[in-house]
Each structure stands twice: as C-alpha cells, then as structure tokens.
Amino acid sequence: MADFEYRAKDDMFFVSGKIDGRSDLAALASYTKTPVRINFRETTALTSLGMKMVRDLIHARPDGAVEFHECPPYLVDMLNIIPNLIDVDGHRVHVRSVYVPFRCQDCSLDVDALVRTDEVKKKGHELAVPAKRCQKCARAMGMEVDPHDYFIFLG
Numbered sequence: 001m002a003d004f005e006y007r008a009k010d011d012m013f014f015v016s017g018k019i020d021g022r023s024d025l026a027a028l029a030s031y032t033k034t035p036v037r038i039n040f041r042e043t044t045a046l047t048s049l050g051m052k053m054v055r056d057l058i059h060a061r062p063d064g065a066v067e068f069h070e071c072p073p074y075l076v077d078m079l080n081i082i083p084n085l086i087d088v089d090g091h092r093v094h095v096r097s098v099y100v101p102f103r104c105q106d107c108s109l110d111v112d113a114l115v116r117t118d119e120v121k122k123k124g125h126e127l128a129v130p131a132k133r134c135q136k137c138a139r140a141m142g143m144e145v146d147p148h149d150y151f152i153f154l155g
Ligand SMILES: [Zn+2]
Pocket: 104, 105, 106, 107, 108, 109, 134, 135, 136, 137, 138, 139
C-alpha cells in the first residue's frame, strides 16, 4: 500500500511504496489546487488497479492539471507502453522529470540520473539529452537506453 506525504514546500505529493487497489488516494483526490504534482521517486510499483485509480484522478481534473515528477525507469517504460496512462480521454499529464539510466564507461558506475523533460531537445531526428557527469571520476556518462525508445511518451 502506498504512503502519502504532502510537502507544502514543494507543493508536491510524494507517494512511497506500491500503488495498488488498496491505496488510499483520498488526500490526492481532495486536493483542490492546480496543478496536482505527484512525485514518484519513492514509488516502487504501480499495479493495474493502482493504474486505474491514478487514471480516475487524472480524468477528474482539467486537461494538463496533473504533473508527474521524478518517474523511475520502470514507470517510464509503462508510460511508453501504455500511452493512455498519461492521456485519459484527452486529459493529459505533464511529465516534468524522469530518471534515466546512465553508465560511466571508465569506472562502470551505473546511475539513474534525473532529467527534466524540458531539457530534452529535438534536433531534426535526433533527441539531445543533457550530459551527466560521473560522480566518481567526473567523466561524461552515456545513456544506457536509446533516447528514441525511452522518450516515446513525449510524443
Ligand atoms: Zn566514472
């Protein structure tokens, strides 16, 4: 079951644990301000029933009124495979930031680095993702995933 923490400082809901059919999303549903910012950094899984509940929340709001922040790689995979998770009958979610798998070729360090979606630029057919530096050796790290595959959800 998911635990919620609302931090007024960031005006954001942090959801930790697994979002499933037993998750109590009442705190999110009764939030009246716009946008609703949901942070998935500490979310470990999203089941089918959890997904349905999140979609119901999105549908109850105007188009663009829900934002997803700090989506882990497994959630990004879901967004790419299930586009209607973030487009519920025309009520679209703004995905603001995602974790991207990077690897340092020199010291083999694997890191999921946070990337803001507004930093991802289209240059012709190429997608430019901001460079990340290795925390151990400070060299430039390479993305472990194909940017075209990973950012399908951007449309
Ligand atoms: Zn390194």
